[in-house]
Amino acid sequence: MSDHSSIDSSGHEAPGNDSHAQDIAGHINTYMWIFGSLLVGTVLTVLMYYVDFSSMAMTVAVALFIASIKAFLVAAYFMHLMSEKKLVYSVLLLAAFFFTGLMGLTLWGSFDLPTNSIHKTSYVP
Amino acid sequence: MNPLLKLVGMPEPASAHAKGIDDLIVYVHLLMAVLFLGWMLYFFYVMFRFRKGANPKADYIGARSHFSSYAEIGVALVEAVLLIGLAIPLWAKAVDNPPKPEDKPIEMQIMAQQFAWSAHFAGLDGKWGRQDIKFANSANPFGLDTADAAGKDDVSVVSEPFLLPVNRPVVALLSSMDVIHCFKVPSMRVTQDAVPGLSIPVTFTPTKIGDYTITCAQLCGSLHSTMRGAFKVVSEPDYTAWFEKKSKAGGGGGSFE
Amino acid sequence: MEIPYTYKARPDTGLYNAKVGIWLFLASEIMLFGALFSAYILLRVSAPVGFWPETALAWPRGLLNIPIGTFNTAVLITSSVTVVMAWASLQMNKFNHFRIYMVITVLCAFAFLGIKSFEYNDKFSHYVVQTKSGKPVTGHIEVNGKHPRFWNFSDQWTLARLTAENVKEISVAVDPERDEHGHVKSHSNHAHENRTIATDDIQFLGSYTPATHPFFAVYFLITALHGLHVLGGALVLAYFAFPGAKMWKDNPQQFINRIEVGGLFWHFVDLVWIFLFPVVYLL
């Protein structure tokens, strides 16, 4: 804590004290673990590409599953969502809900057409 | 036709499903009228009774009755009834119930382009000619392949009135060559967008002989307001005569009037 | 009166203003990228089945450089770690560490952008050539002895331009053939074979640009928008690392907050990429 005193001398409350610093040191350990997991996740994602899943849907599912886990790690630990306030959750939940609505309903609406409708790439019939 | 709708100037209905739509419009407007008149009576009464001159001291609590909750539940109920009883079934019937073959539906294509409507029938052989984008242009909106034998007797009616027989279901496959147009025939109570890249069927059964105008109800460019089409609903024999003549004359496959 | 809670947390919400602000902003960013992802998925699923370019509008697979993409992912993840380390260093009062981590973060950002523009360059000088007499091929082309380059928009070739400028033939360094998963076929020729194609034999010529296929349009749009976020974020973080760091002296708590807020944005940019990478590169 060499520059601790210099901050103090400028007349301000120093942000860290020793027990606080210990906490943070604990965090750093976590950060490194997460870092490692993210790299592993990335490698897994790429390997998945070379595995021949029988169906496209399966590929998509696996890809998004890995991505979601990685995203969760980033959000939960790097962005400290784990210990964040309720308010932030509600905002994010709203956004997540509306995003799902936007995507889901748009897709649904684009494919639930009147019976016998045709998506054309050439003229019909 | 419902006298209320006549009063506001809606054109006489001329198709089989029109009654359902008209009824729904009437019922919804009755609901609206009841709500509106009720509230207005209340509104003027309140403004008069509780004006400052008559009631210099306001009451902190105000209304104590729960009438409003009942009214709100009532509105919700009526809406639910209209929705489940009328709107949804009507829609399902219109878009998910294609006419059965024994009703001998007329199948046709309708193509919209800036700024005209064209119609296309399969001809006497009942087979569509081959169609491809690469043949399409303003004069051949359906992209008919002149080389295809099945198309020789197809009937294409480009930018002029076509005929439909009375009391037979029509299934018109609607599409567009360029931008979004909207096929609207007020008397038939049909409206459907013609979306490029999609082919969407509209179904209706004309019930009245006469001349009908198609308007384009979707902004589609400079001359949108003049984009009119027309068709005549005629008796079955008149229609057959017209159709046979057209088909034999080889309307399809490139030679257009 | 002055604006309260600019750096102290409001007791009942437990948050300071900027943190509320950044989370709201991120929520709107979710909707922005969400709409783009939705568009991507919709276009993707409504594309005809088949293999691009054999089937005109089928979704292309395996066009992007996966090793480079993977490397870039790692770069971005690293920057995400360093930015949180920078914040932690401030918490522990180690300003110098903070600055080092910040510098690494910004360097990672620019590395990411550099690699991305390298990829862009590759795409812009890549062409699909549909011949009249055979299968379409893809690859880098050479016209009049020169490789067209993306930064020069006037250097884009189309069939019309070939004809207009009376170019008789072009040569194509043909890409290896791919199967329907985008994997290079085992028997395929790995060393880019050079083929000369006469202009008369060309039916369609298009570079890997938005006009050629919706895939490119979506790809460039989403990655460019993401790239802009990276650039913006990097500039702000660089500002905090140097000129903005003066605040550490006057109001350390507020400075830490700023780093936290900047970091949150940075993690979000990383998060978007975590989804972008599999969706765009691997699907």
Added chain:
Amino acid sequence: MQTATQPHSHSHDHAGHDHAHHEPGFFSKYIFSTDHKIIGIQYGVSALIFLLFGFLLMLAMRYQLAYPGQPVPVVGSLLQKFLGDDLAKGGVMQADLYNSFGAMHGTIMVFLAIVPILFGAFGNYVTPLQIGAPDMAFPRLNMASFHAYFLGGVIMFASFFTPGGSARSGWTSYSPLASVTDLVNRFDGQTYWLIGMVFLITSSLLGSVNFIATIIQLRCRGMSWMRMPFFVWTQFITGFLLLLAFPPLEAAGIMQLMDNLFGSSFFLPAGLVVNGTALGVSGGGSPLLWQHLFWFLGHPEVYVLILPAIGIVAEVIANNTRKPLWGYKSMVYATMSVGFLSFIVWAHHMYLTGMGTKIATFFQTTTMMISIPSVIILTALFISLWGGSIRFNSASLFALSFLPMFGIGGLTGLPLGFNASDVYLHDSYYVIGHFHYVVAPGTMFAVFAGIYYWFPKISGRLMNETLGKIHWAGSLFFMNCVFAPMFIQGFKGMSRRMYDGGTTYFLGVDPTALSLNKMITMSAIALGLFQLPFIINFFYSIFAGKKVHSDNPWNATTMEWSTPTPPPHGNFTSEPVAYRGPYEYSVPGSKTDFTPQTQKP
């Protein structure tokens, strides 16, 4: 760092003193101001000008509708001079000019006039005062938001003078039309429109982040959620609507921009044949995707237009009935439900683009659901009148007339919301009637009510009541003359966006529909003339209106009236504390008929 801890150090005198000594220069005071009140005024003035402009565009169009093919009076020659023969030959409005004015009328009214007035002007000026905050949470962001809005406006305005004229694909800007109107000059009016929209969206996003953060963080001591004035609640929910609904349109706008500038095909399917020749694009896109993304914003946007208006009306009604709002809590919850539901009803604008039964059922059910909380809000306002001591001043007259007008507009939404009846009414003048009843006599009346009500706080002077009442009577009467006949026209089958006023269709069908056009146009002119008393009143009162003698001329309870008039920089002279709910009027046992929120118990 001892700022907020010693609130009493700033006295009223002190603020005035400060002011006198370092008078900021013109630029930092009026152009680069970060004070929410100045920014509010900037928004208000620009938006009123745009409102007038939007109306003038419509007057020219209305003239064309009533008298197709005749030169526009007064400005015809100017139009020809500035816009050229293609658009206004001989001063006659050509079809393209009609379409371009129509698109710009919609765009300007919605994005440059009404939203900026409600959210930018009233929201900025009043919200921080009502929650006892010294300013917005992010003053510089607030300034940036106004600047982005202003730039967007300038770009939109400039687009009129591009070759070919401004955007002319409707305010909805549907693809492919928007992408194929000008195939030669890619940098056309549509491109300007899109760039302008990106600025306006950015402005709204910055604004909404700021509003929400301000309301969450800067409520003064004692200002709990359920003590917030209803107006603040509506601003809060509106903020969320803007925050989450606008980004998809921004994305869509950028995609359309790419379609226009780089020839991509986000919204263009394969095989388009325009003008008889194949359009040389790859295709593969979806025109309906644009509509989904547009209406995902479009529908929440209409609640952006109405919720703050309801908020204003609620304030004015509570004040002029001298009693608390009836069912304040249920209004708050209803507003939340409206806000939430408004995100999942959007495709009721798309019933006729081709929809299967399942998806159509989903959207009409949600559409019916959203009408219930609207009914609850309106009912609560109506019942609030019961037992009041109603005063009829200009503000209150406008607020009261808002109720039936919004009622008509809202109720006529119902037949549109059932898809089966929408089959007949879609894209007809019935729709035009429906939404103008909500936005013109609805929202605009709320705006007027707000102006008459808060004018004394802003300027320290009252507006003239006589002129105000003339303005009210004329506006109410002629608004109805303009928009009520549109329902009839709609029933008769008249489509909207018809440059010839429906002549081509109606001559063979029902010529009486056309005579209504003339009546509507005349009424619109009269409506315009009846705004003159307002404009005169407005400017006259700024300089020579009757001075107010107290900071609280309406004897109101909410906090904006506990500040000096006009409020100084930093707003409050001592730290405000809310001791009670927002509408404690006529509390039994109290000496006065109002108990301000800040009054110590």
